[in-house]
Amino acid sequence: xxxxxxxxxxxxKRTPKTIGIFLDGLSDEWMTCNEGEGTWSVIEVIDxxxxxxxxxxxxxxxxxxxxxxxxxxxxxxxxxHLNEKSEKNIEQKLLEFNTxxxxxxxxxxxxxxxxxxxxxxxxxxxxxxxxxxxISTWVVHDLTHISQIVRVMAKRYKLDVGPWxxxxxxxxx
Amino acid sequence: xxxxxxxxxxxxKRTPKTIGIFLDGLSDEWMTCNEGEGTWSVIEVIDxxxxxxxxxxxxxxxxxxxxxxxxxxxxxxxxxHLNEKSEKNIEQKLLEFNTxxxxxxxxxxxxxxxxxxxxxxxxxxxxxxxxxxxISTWVVHDLTHISQIVRVMAKRYKLDVGPWxxxxxxxxx
Numbered sequence: 083x084x085x086x087x088x089x090x091x092x093x094x095k096r097t098p099k100t101i102g103i104f105l106d107g108l109s110d111e112w113m114t115c116n117e118g119e120g121t122w123s124v125i126e127v128i129d130x131x132x133x134x135x136x137x138x139x140x141x142x143x144x145x146x147x148x149x150x151x152x153x154x155x156x157x158x159x160x161x162x163h164l165n166e167k168s169e170k171n172i173e174q175k176l177l178e179f180n181t182x183x184x185x186x187x188x189x190x191x192x193x194x195x196x197x198x199x200x201x202x203x204x205x206x207x208x209x210x211x212x213x214x215x216x217i218s219t220w221v222v223h224d225l226t227h228i229s230q231i232v233r234v235m236a237k238r239y240k241l242d243v244g245p246w247x248x249x250x251x252x253x254x255x
Numbered sequence: 256x257x258x259x260x261x262x263x264x265x266x267x268k269r270t271p272k273t274i275g276i277f278l279d280g281l282s283d284e285w286m287t288c289n290e291g292e293g294t295w296s297v298i299e300v301i302d303x304x305x306x307x308x309x310x311x312x313x314x315x316x317x318x319x320x321x322x323x324x325x326x327x328x329x330x331x332x333x334x335x336h337l338n339e340k341s342e343k344n345i346e347q348k349l350l351e352f353n354t355x356x357x358x359x360x361x362x363x364x365x366x367x368x369x370x371x372x373x374x375x376x377x378x379x380x381x382x383x384x385x386x387x388x389x390i391s392t393w394v395v396h397d398l399t400h401i402s403q404i405v406r407v408m409a410k411r412y413k414l415d416v417g418p419w420x421x422x423x424x425x426x427x428x
Contacts (some may be wrong), residue, residue, distance in 0.1 A: 236402075
């Protein structure tokens with residue numbers, strides 16, 4: 083096991099700033115492309131990250147502290163952001179992600195100390211889960227969606243790279 | 256084909272700033288972990304990106320403009336950075352990557368106009384390649400290594416996420 087609360091927070095803090103500096107001002111063509119029908123554009127990934135800040139990570143941590151395993155988490159709908167079309171533009175969405183994340187890190191550091199890491203809650207699909215696992219997943223979830231953003235963008239140039247496709251692993255996924 | 260010179264430059268400009276804001280100040284444990292023997296740490300990825308700025312992209316573009324297909328590019332050793340251990344710390348390396356990239360974008364915009372995109376050079380393994388393909392590859396190469404950085408970091412928590420591993424695609428690669 084490698085989890086360390088301070089190191090986890092280091093990543094959580096950086097994610098919205100990192101995505102912000104990468105995407106802010108990019109052409110619409112980069113923002114709206116996807117990997118084909120039923121896949122997400124970069125903008126839809128940001129929508130999903132915002133949903134997580136509102137309804138997933140901190141609410142679940144609060145439930146573990148309050149109810150332990152006695153009450154399962156409400157399911158988190160990973161596709162809800164596709165149904166509720168927001169009027170916000172990408173700059174406003176990046177700002178919202180950054181703001182809600184910053185607030186959630188304040189909450190996290192107030193709620194959780196190293197003594198809480200082995201406390202358990204009940205996941206609707208997995209059953210017993212630990213605080214440590216939930217915060218680790220929050221971190222890896224950030225990383226998996228950064229990976230998705232760059233993969234979606236890379237695939238726009240799949241045909242453009244010509245023979246170099248052989249060396250570019252990201253285009254083969 | 257989706258390549259557009261201005262859109263490509265948008266990404267090339269952002270990569271070092273994005274990686275910089277993500278990595279600056281992170282704990283050593285995030286910087287030095289890798290995916291197992293023979294794989295690269297985050298620091299080694301930055302070393303490789305710097306090598307590309309010095310010896311790969313712009314030198315090859317200059318060769319195409321100067322020699323066309325008459326002289327093949329010297330091979331680019333993708334592992335050379337593993338042999339030459341630098342004394343620089345990560346902050347200095349991030350700064351070097353940012354500085355060389357900024358200089359190279361100035362060179363790129365001076366060297367290449369849309370009229371040059373179909374010019375051809377000779378790649379030591381692939382044979383005939385186009386300016387358009389080389390610049391597209393530069394962009395996708397950035398994206399593939401951002402993807403690698405977050406994947407290497409995510410795998411540190413592979414065991415820590417517990418049952419959530421099922422939902423986290425980045426841990427399965």
